Amino acid sequence: MSERGSLLPMVAGLVALCGVAIVGIIDSTDLALARTNLQSTADMAALVGAESFNPLNATIDGTTVVVRLTNSGIRRAVRGFIALSAPGIRVTSASTPDGVTARITVRTTWSPPLGNEFFPFRIPLTATASARTVFGGAAGKR
Numbered sequence: 031m032s033e034r035g036s037l038l039p040m041v042a043g044l045v046a047l048c049g050v051a052i053v054g055i056i057d058s059t060d061l062a063l064a065r066t067n068l069q070s071t072a073d074m075a076a077l078v079g080a081e082s083f084n085p086l087n088a089t090i091d092g093t094t095v096v097v098r099l100t101n102s103g104i105r106r107a108v109r110g111f112i113a114l115s116a117p118g119i120r121v122t123s124a125s126t127p128d129g130v131t132a133r134i135t136v137r138t139t140w141s142p143p144l145g146n147e148f149f150p151f152r153i154p155l156t157a158t159a160s161a162r163t164v165f166g167g168a169a170g171k172r
Contacts, residue, residue, distance in 0.1 A: 057142040061153070064140045069157040071116045072136045075108045076161035079124060079132030082107035083163060097165040099126040108134055122156070133160045 082104050083097040090096070105124040112121055116136075123135035135158045145151050 053144050056144055060143050061140055064138070065155055065157070068119065068136060068138055068155050069159070071112070071119055072134055072157035072159035073161075074115075075111055075121070075124075075134045075136060076132050076159040078111045079104040079108045079126075079134055080161035080163045082132070083165070088165065095165045097163060098129040099132060099163060101125045104132050104134075108132075112136065123158075130165075131160055131162045134158065 080099070083099055084103065085097070088095050088097045101124070104126055105121070108124040109121055112119055119136050119138045121134065122137045123133070126132055135156060137154060137156045140153045140155050142151055
């Protein structure tokens with residue numbers, strides 16, 4: 031019985047296993063980076079929304095400047111910000127629950143960088159962030 035050539039199938043299997051592991055590591059790292067990027071975009075959009083008030087509508091309550099955010103103002107500011115800075119990301123929600131907080135939800139679809147047309151794998155990603163304006167309501171009173 032000859033042992034000649036019995037190492038080749040084992041080496042080929044090990045190379046294939048290493049290839050699958052490398053693809054998995056690259057794809058999972060890219061997914062983690064895409065989620066972090068989407069959350070950062072949602073955070074920035076919430077800050078833009080929180081500063082979208084109209085200064086002409088500001089009032090003074092004692093020593094505090096009070097402004098009110100509006101849903102339409104937040105949507106307009108956030109959609110403009112996303113259109114300029116983050117193509118491929120869609121605003122699914124932009125509103126204010128209390129007049130001083132902007133709550134933003136954004137969405138995108140991730141596909142693996144090493145995927146191909148024969149294996150079209152897509153994962154929807156969503157991120158939500160909130161930010162409060164520095165003026166108005168309880169946010170302005172200390």
